Amino acid sequence: MKKDNIEFFDIVNEKDEVIGKIPENMQNTIKPSQLRFINIIITNDDKKIVVPKRSSNRRIFPNCYDFSVGGHVNSGEDYEEAAYRELKEELGITNTKLQEIAYFSPYDSNSNTFQKVYLLKYNNEITNYDQDGIKKLYYMTKEEIKILMNEKPNLFKTDYFVVMEYLFNKKYL
Numbered sequence: 508m509k510k511d512n513i514e515f516f517d518i519v520n521e522k523d524e525v526i527g528k529i530p531e532n533m534q535n536t537i538k539p540s541q542l543r544f545i546n547i548i549i550t551n552d553d554k555k556i557v558v559p560k561r562s563s564n565r566r567i568f569p570n571c572y573d574f575s576v577g578g579h580v581n582s583g584e585d586y587e588e589a590a591y592r593e594l595k596e597e598l599g600i601t602n603t604k605l606q607e608i609a610y611f612s613p614y615d616s617n618s619n620t621f622q623k624v625y626l627l628k629y630n631n632e633i634t635n636y637d638q639d640g641i642k643k644l645y646y647m648t649k650e651e652i653k654i655l656m657n658e659k660p661n662l663f664k665t666d667y668f669v670v671m672e673y674l675f676n677k678k679y680l
Contacts, residue, residue, distance in 0.1 A: 515582035516542055521614050523621045528582040540613035543580035544622040545590040546670060547605065548680065549598075551630045555646040556680060559597075562642045568664045570642070572655070575627070577664075586623040594627070599635030603627055608679050609670070617669045624670055626679060649680050 516534060518527040518541045529537060549557040557575040561568055578593040580586055587605070594600050605625040611618035633644060647655070652671065656663060674680050 514579075516579050517582045519543060519621060523612065531579075534579075539619040540621070542620050543586065543589075544620050544666075545576075545578060545580060545586050545593060545625065546574040546622060546666075547576035547590055547594060547625045547627055548608075548674065549575035549627045549629050550680065551628070551646070553646075554680075555648060556652060557598075557629075557633065558645045558647050558652065559636070559641045560643050560645065562640055565640060570662070572645075572663050572667070574624075574664075574667065574670070587625075590623070590625050597637050597640065598633050600627075600629065600633070603629065609673060609677075611666075611669065611673075618666055620666065622666070622670075624674070649675060 514531040515528045516531060517525045518529055518537060520526050523543070534542065559573050559575065561571050561573050563569045576590070576593050576597050578589065578597070580589040581592075584592070587607070590605055594603070594605070605627055607623055608626045609624040611620075611622045611624070613619055613621065636644060653675070656668060656671065660668070
């Protein structure tokens, strides 16, 4: 939800129930476990995974590798609405069908936040991405990602390891 160009995020309790909202610029005043996020993993028929590298101008995790798409669930949105919104904002992709494949709670996993993870099979070239927030898009195999995670863990967002290891173990990727 935006009001005067300020985004608001819902604050949730330990059961992922909305108990309030907070302006985006105040999110650092609460625990990450009180916020909701979405992540989307995009793969193609060649089993390559879209791995963006965040721009150096990003406030959080600059120059780090990220999920194909990721972002906050805005106030008043559900996870799926946020996923489709972020997919359009970050990569310019519309008219697709996401598959929900995982849900993480900071109270019963090693995740820092509540988050749902979606999978998208997409074979078209991605050219209309947010070039302000994304430095470059890479297409990597599962093996290449594992090697990079092992050799350069500081180049990834924190929850990346929890989510990707879960997806690798469950054979989603």
